[in-house]
Amino acid sequence: MHAVRLHAHGPAENLTYEEVDDPEPGPGQVRVAVAAAGVHLLDTALREGLPGPAPAPVQLPTVPGREVAGTVDALGEGADPALLGRRVVAHLGFAPGGYAELAVTGTERLHAIPGGLDAAQAVAMIGTGRTALGIAQFTDLGPExxxxxxxAAGGIGTLLVQYAKNAGATVVGLAGGPAKTALVxxxxxxxxxxxxxxxxxxTVRAYLGGRxxxxxxxxxxGAAARASVALLxxxxxxxxxxYGWAAEGLGTGGAHLVDGVSQQVLGPAMLRRAGGADPLRTLELRALAEAAAGRLVPAVTRFPxxxxADAHRxxxxxxxxxxxxLEP
Known part of the structure; x- marks a missing residue:
């Protein structure tokens, strides 16, 4: 099969497209013929060798990527034979392997792709969608x-705009440049x-008329966040x-945080609110259901x-x- 491998930490050019051995599923696993693999901003930080949330450093060489969708094409020992040929989507957790034509994961991570969603949309919801709904748990949005x-033109932002509009809120979206603001x-x-x-x-204050x-x-x-907090x-x-620091770098704090107003919502707090024996799976199921019902429609930028490397840049x-x- 073909896969994208990282042999040394550094710039996007270090991601190389190579032919490698096909992975084989172990006990309780399946192999997925990948139709779409998700790319996350965290992937770029891990590529550079920056610390991330994984329990152990990335071992090189590696095939990055933690979100895949496609069709089950091989079964490991103990996997349900009914899974063969099924369209599925899975978040691989901290295991790498997504940027490839074939990926292996445990059956407990699989979700059926709802009818009406293609593989790329399913990948968007399994990671970005679950995060958006995890963030939304901390709100009580309504017409007021x-x-x-x-x-607001990003993966999470697109879904949060839709979620807030569905709740009846007035929504102000920030984005960079006329093309992105048009999309918002x-x-x-x-x-x-x-x-x-x-x-x-x-402009925002004038539009809101004092609200x-x-x-x-x-x-x-960064600066946009500081100015936004001032609107509260x-x-x-x-x-x-x-839920992130894209303008300031991975893991940094921010001078715009305000006691009693600012709340970092990723991690344990989000999981506690989601509940269930597996809170992340709880959010994944909600995200896929919202997309299947048409209430949340993920936006997708596709790369071969x-x-x-171009996608990372x-x-x-x-x-x-x-x-x-990424689409093989």
């Missing part, structure tokens, strides 16, 4: 709410603003929900598997919209 979504408007935001315009906060924001969804940090009325219970330079997906 004003939601400000940073990176088309996605349903009441107001889409370019955060690169110095006066964008004044404060009630919820700020922030996966970015903290005394009235405004919430700044933090062989162009994984585009993601790092904010040249993509929606979820970035």
């Amino acid at each position: 709410s004003v939601a400000v979504v940073l990176a 408007r088309a996605n349903g935001a009441d107001l889409a603003v370019d955060y690169r315009d110095a006066d964008w906060p004044d 404060p924001a009630t919820d700020v969804f922030d996966g970015v940090g 009325d903290g005394s009235a219970g405004g919430r700044h929900l933090v 598997l062989a162009a994984a 585009a993601l790092e330079t904010r040249a993509t919209t929606g979820k970035v997906v």
Whole structure:
């Protein structure tokens, strides 16, 4: 099979498209003929050798990627024979192997791809979708709410805009450049603003006519986040929900965090709210159900598997919209 391998930490050019041995499923596993593999901003940090949430450092060489969708083409010992030929999607957890034509995973990680979703959309929901719904657990959005979504043209931002609109909120989406703000408007935001315009906060305040924001969804940090927090009325219970630091680098804090207003929502807090014996699976099931029902529609930017390096460069330079997906 063909796969994308990383032999040494460093720039995107270190991702190489190679021919490697086919993986074989072990006991309780299946092999998936991959139709789509998800690319995450965390993948770019791990490629560079930066620390991440994995319990152990990445062992090189490796095939990156932790989200796959496709068709089960081989079974390991003990796997249900009925799985053979099924369309499935899975988050591989901390195991690598997604950037490939074939990937192996445990049967407990599989979900059937709902009818009406293609593989790329399913991949978007299994990782990005579950995160968006995990973040949304910390809100109580309704017709009186004003939601400000940073990176509103990104994978998570696209879904949060839809979620907030579905709840009846007024939605302000931030994005960089006219092409992205046009996409944010088309996605349903009441107001889409370019955060690169110095006066964008004044534009938002004028549009809202004195209403404060009630919820700020922030996966970015930096100056745009500071200006967004200033739109909140903290005394009235405004919430700044933090789930990333794209503008400041992996793992950094932010000078814009405000006691009693800012809350970092990823990790244990999100899992506790999701509940169930397997909270991540709980969120995955919710995400796929929302997409199957048409309430959440993921946006996808597709690259050929062989162009994984291009996908990483585009993601790092904010040249993509929606979820970035590799297709063999």
